[in-house]
Amino acid sequence: MDGEAPRARASWENGSLAPVDRLRTERADSPTPGLVEGTEPGAGQKSAMFVHAQSFEDLNAEVEKDARRDDEVDRSEGEHAEEELKVLVREENIEEPPNSPLESRSKEEDVSSEAWRSHRKHVFVLSEAGKPIYTRYGTEEALSSTVGVMIALVSFVEAEKNIIRSIHADGYKVVFLSKSPLVLVGVYRTCQSDKELLRELQYIYYQIVSLLTLTQLNHIFQHKQNYDLRRLLAGSEYLTDNLLLRLDRDPGLLLSAVTCLPLATSARDVVSSSLQAAKATNLVFSILLAGDQLVTLIRKKDQFLHHIDLHLVFNLVGSSSSFREGEGWTPICLPKFNTAGFFHAHISYLEPASQLCLILVSTDREDFFNMSDCKKRFLERLSKRSAYQALKEALKSPSYSVAQVGIPELRHFLYKSKSSGLYTSPEFPVMYQSDEEQERLMGLYQDLHSCLHHPTRPLSYFYRCGETENLLAWVTSGFELYLCFSPLGTKALAVSAVTKLLKWIRKEEDRLFILTPLTY
Amino acid sequence: MRVDAKVVMLGKESVGKTSLVERYVHHRFLVGPYQNTIGAAFVAKPIQVGEKVVTLGIWDTAGSERYEAMSRIYYRGARAALVCYDLSDSSSFQRARFWVKELQNCEEHCKIYLCGTKSDLIDGDRSLRQIDYHDAQDFAEEIGAQHFETSSKTGKNVDELFQKVAEVYNSTAFQYMTAEETGVDLGQKKDSYFYTCCHNN
Ligand SMILES: Nc1nc2c(ncn2[C@@H]2O[C@H](COP(=O)(O)OP(=O)(O)OP(=O)(O)O)[C@@H](O)[C@H]2O)c(=O)[nH]1
Ligand SMILES: [Mg+2]
Numbered sequence: 001m002d003g004e005a006p007r008a009r010a011s012w013e014n015g016s017l018a019p020v021d022r023l024r025t026e027r028a029d030s031p032t033p034g035l036v037e038g039t040e041p042g043a044g045q046k047s048a049m050f051v052h053a054q055s056f057e058d059l060n061a062e063v064e065k066d067a068r069r070d071d072e073v074d075r076s077e078g079e080h081a082e083e084e085l086k087v088l089v090r091e092e093n094i095e096e097p098p099n100s101p102l103e104s105r106s107k108e109e110d111v112s113s114e115a116w117r118s119h120r121k122h123v124f125v126l127s128e129a130g131k132p133i134y135t136r137y138g139t140e141e142a143l144s145s146t147v148g149v150m151i152a153l154v155s156f157v158e159a160e161k162n163i164i165r166s167i168h169a170d171g172y173k174v175v176f177l178s179k180s181p182l183v184l185v186g187v188y189r190t191c192q193s194d195k196e197l198l199r200e201l202q203y204i205y206y207q208i209v210s211l212l213t214l215t216q217l218n219h220i221f222q223h224k225q226n227y228d229l230r231r232l233l234a235g236s237e238y239l240t241d242n243l244l245l246r247l248d249r250d251p252g253l254l255l256s257a258v259t260c261l262p263l264a265t266s267a268r269d270v271v272s273s274s275l276q277a278a279k280a281t282n283l284v285f286s287i288l289l290a291g292d293q294l295v296t297l298i299r300k301k302d303q304f305l306h307h308i309d310l311h312l313v314f315n316l317v318g319s320s321s322s323f324r325e326g327e328g329w330t331p332i333c334l335p336k337f338n339t340a341g342f343f344h345a346h347i348s349y350l351e352p353a354s355q356l357c358l359i360l361v362s363t364d365r366e367d368f369f370n371m372s373d374c375k376k377r378f379l380e381r382l383s384k385r386s387a388y389q390a391l392k393e394a395l396k397s398p399s400y401s402v403a404q405v406g407i408p409e410l411r412h413f414l415y416k417s418k419s420s421g422l423y424t425s426p427e428f429p430v431m432y433q434s435d436e437e438q439e440r441l442m443g444l445y446q447d448l449h450s451c452l453h454h455p456t457r458p459l460s461y462f463y464r465c466g467e468t469e470n471l472l473a474w475v476t477s478g479f480e481l482y483l484c485f486s487p488l489g490t491k492a493l494a495v496s497a498v499t500k501l502l503k504w505i506r507k508e509e510d511r512l513f514i515l516t517p518l519t520y
Numbered sequence: 521m522r523v524d525a526k527v528v529m530l531g532k533e534s535v536g537k538t539s540l541v542e543r544y545v546h547h548r549f550l551v552g553p554y555q556n557t558i559g560a561a562f563v564a565k566p567i568q569v570g571e572k573v574v575t576l577g578i579w580d581t582a583g584s585e586r587y588e589a590m591s592r593i594y595y596r597g598a599r600a601a602l603v604c605y606d607l608s609d610s611s612s613f614q615r616a617r618f619w620v621k622e623l624q625n626c627e628e629h630c631k632i633y634l635c636g637t638k639s640d641l642i643d644g645d646r647s648l649r650q651i652d653y654h655d656a657q658d659f660a661e662e663i664g665a666q667h668f669e670t671s672s673k674t675g676k677n678v679d680e681l682f683q684k685v686a687e688v689y690n691s692t693a694f695q696y697m698t699a700e701e702t703g704v705d706l707g708q709k710k711d712s713y714f715y716t717c718c719h720n721n
Contacts (some may be wrong), residue, residue, distance in 0.1 A: 175538065191659070211586060212586065231585055232584075232585055232586045233583055233586070234533065234585065234586070235533055235556035235582075235584045235586075236556075236586070316558065320555055320556075320558055321555050321557065322538075322555050322557050322558050322561065323544065323558070323561070325538060325541070325557075325561045325563065325580065326541075326561040326563030326578075326580070327547075327560050327561065327562045327563070328558065328559060328560070328561050328562075329559050329560050329561070329562060330558050330559020330587075331559060331581075331587070331590055347561075363589070365593055366593065368562065372562075
């Protein structure tokens with residue numbers, strides 16, 4: 001029934017991914033910004049759910065470390081992938097099908113048009129041999145000359161043993177991410193920092209790896225340098241399209257955190273323990289989602305999920321109606337866990353029209369009926385208790401209004417508890433209801449995030465007055481906070497709001513966060 | 521749910537496998553943007569055959585080549601395979617041939633049903649037909665398969681197709697019983713998950 005014992009404190013400096021031990025002694029009712037990691041509102045009481053990392057820095061550090069780490073990945077998980085690969089490559093050699101035209105994209109657009117040029121964020125994925133693999137807008141075929149130029153740039157610079165990172169010109173930024181055997185290029189008209197843009201490209205890279213595994217990608221391109229990867233990715237473009245939309249809209253991707261469905265602790269505990277009881281030998285993670293919110297996550301002891309992997313799962317489930325049809329069973333690579341092999345995920349909704357989606361991740365591809373049985377046992381337990389009713393009730397109010405906090409000038413906020421990797425945020429108020437306004441506000445948060453996490457001059461505190469709103473961002477060892485005030489507020493008011501907000505979050509933390517994550 | 525017979529849907533992407541299952545299981549045809557299946561989806565469906573109820577465990581696989589390496593786990597131990605092609609797309613028939621070959625090599629006890637989909641399109645405009653009825657019929661005979669042309673949009677031939685699958689299963693299951701008559705209990709046989717057959721295979 002219990003989580004695991006506290007683990008030894010591990011420091012970020014030595015690159016360990018194990019979660020830190022918490023200083024749980026003081027959970028002050030009126031937390032101050034000076035509190036220590038592990039005591040901030042929303043911090044888990046036993047152990048973390050996620051592979052803990054200062055996430056954002058971790059992600060970027062990785063760009064530098066590059067493939068080195070990938071090579072260190074434990075190979076044993078990769079056996080299946082190897083086997084599957086053989087089939088794949090064999091087929092590939094014998095039978096080159098008559099050029100089956102790839103699914104024509106609905107978003108066909110003239111790539112020489114002004115409209116095409118004026119998109120704010122272009123993303124291209126290419127192979128090292130210069131074959132287009134993905135473009136956000138228009139079709140890949142139409143882009144061969146553009147892609148040619150990109151590859152020429154990359155290889156020209158690399159020939160000098162340098163790496164091309166970005167080009168700034170004329171209001172544009174061109175950012176390169178070379179992740180052999182893929183090259184990702186972003187062309188942006190935005191003031192986000194290169195670091196943020198690289199992070200977005202990383203996500204796209206992981207999206208592709210999650211469909212194919214890195215082992216398979218490497219294998220394919222070793223055997224055939226100019227392989228047209230679109231063949232294997234056919235029908236998955238919409239996953240990448242959606243991920244790009246999420247990167248503009250979902251605070252979770254910005255904060256490297258996940259948000260929870262607000263739910264009374266008593267109900268969440270029953271849901272969690274019912275899910276915990278429905279275990280099986282090869283089951284590694286059980287995840288219950290309500291839309292884009294986490295209800296609960298149970299993991300195998302000593303196995304941690306990374307928030308990026310969880311976001312990829314959110315994206316997969318949220319982008320496709322395919323799992324409404326029956327019980328889904330699909331291979332999925334969780335690249336931050338292991339880029340070499342596939343897990344197998346049982347994905348199904350609890351009821352046909354329900355928002356509640358259960359994802360059971362197993363290591364065994366033959367495990368479908370075991371997983372199906374786990375789901376059945378979970379449902380039986382759940383419906384025997386009133387918790388299921390409480391859960392369904394909670395789905396009716398998946399969010400809360402900022403008015404509840406009781407700070408008149410406060411319009412919206414994002415609060416992330418660093419040690420749990422969870423964040424909370426109220427619904428958007430009336431003036432930010434439209435998509436454009438939401439994206440604009442997210443853009444402002446992104447700017448603040450860029451400033452706080454500046455590669456050479458990071459800030460811990462930032463206040464900005466604007467015509468339409470005033471913003472305050474604050475990062476401490478325990479939390480990361482972004483506040484949006486009406487333009488009438490003052491700085492003094494903003495600062496006093498922080499204390500008040502922290503106090504409110506502390507009061508509500510049982511409902512807004514998962515404080516006692518369980519393991520099997 | 522207890523499953524009697526494993527049935528697998530195979531065929532190139534977007535030929536209409538999911539639509540066939542939707543039509544048969546939920547009696548509906550979903551319009552709107554096409555959603556590729558990811559991996560595979562499983563659904564169990566009881567069906568009346570004479571006095572008996574046979575439960576089909578239907579695996580709707582994704583047509584994308586990405587999942588091809590996985591396909592064996594979906595068709596292994598299957599009693600019937602519905603190999604689908606789009607009547608208006610000749611390349612999908614090539615793909616159907618590929619699946620037939622694969623099944624003949626790996627699953628000799630699996631009955632093959634060759635299924636030409638989207639017949640409503642052809643009825644609307646004959647010039648759209650790319651696979652001649654008789655060519656497909658000849659191929660079906662050559663491989664000992666049943667042949668159907670269906671429309672998930674209108675429902676044409678869909679119930680008939682699955683009914684046939686269940687009937688054939690039922691009669692062959694009965695043959696199995698009588699063949700190995702040494703005290704095998706019918707009820708007992710029915711209780712076996714096809715899951716276990718996969719494992720014994
Ligand atoms: N007119 C017509 N369209 C159909 C019929 N069956 C399927 N379609 C359309 O064909 C497209 C693909 O159908 P799906 O059933 O999703 O195809 P699938 O074979 O499951 O595709 P994958 O999951 O990618 O392998 C959809 O847009 C359907 O609406 C049919 O009988 N008539
Ligand atoms: Mg399908």
